[in-house]
Amino acid sequence: MYATTPGTGDVPTPPPPRLSTRDRHVWVLFTDWCAATDQPPTPATPQQLARFLRDNPAAPATQRRRVSVINTVHRGQGHPAPGTDEAIRRVLNTTRAARLHRVSALVAERLPQIPTAGWPAGFFGRRDRLILALAAAGVGFEQIARLRRRDLTATGDHGAPLQLCIDGGRVDLPESPEIPMAAIYRDWIEVLGFLDQNDATTTIAEHFTAGRELTGFDAGYRADDRPLLTSINRWGHTPLDPAPPTARAVTAIVRAHLTGTAPAHILPPPKPRKPRRDTASDRYPIDDGRVLDPSYYERGTAARRSAHHELTDVTDLLDDIEDRADQLLVELAGILDDAF
Structure with missing residues (x-):
């Protein structure tokens, strides 16, 4: 007999998907606990699941299996899996929790040092701050690189946590005074909202x-299927077609900031222009009384004929140089893509 949903007139909950005998015992334990605490078994919140694990202590492997079964039932009924919440994952994996605690402490220390204004430092800074905050929240580097705009959403309440869509499930990202996730996210989508209205990065460069x-450009931000993050070259320009950084680039960005080796992203000062040379004094009037050599025409014709013979292969040489230059540009583009 299936469990009933408390507070709804004992309406039976939908049957769980087919489970093994062992897993069925786990689900019955959870539904019995929910009935005893007057809570619905589905959909369960991460906080509810955390209390269940606290009230039913067991070995870490057993707790992980319990969470897996509860997640399976929720997904089978079309509900978000409560066990994907970062807090639950840290409870079940103490090694992961200790590592993320160290990363979070370093990120909290580095964030105030990363600029959000100035060009192109502020452009890089707003993107990198979001990458660091996501890494501190436990989002993997490959997941960060794959994020689309629609995957990360925030409500109108600035105090509400961000929601991240991972593998079809929604999880709340942790919010703290040291790592204000929602504010960091809005700093970046203000940039994206500005770029949505002004395609050229030269426009935002002038703005910075x-x-x-x-402020206010986040209102024009479109949460669609485009990449959430973008590659940026050393001069602050983005690709014409949206191109996210690779997982390797995300890893390098996080490592550089956490080790204090991130570049300052300061453009070199423009080179001063050399003053134009006034050549007027070197010119001679057309009629200055000079007498030309009577054989100048023959010598000029012979020189042009000789030059035509000696420069016959110049076109082929220039074509070869152009081909080599094109190959170097292709290799340079590959290097920049890997670096950023």
């Missing part, structure tokens, strides 16, 4: 250089 605020 003038020290103007980007």
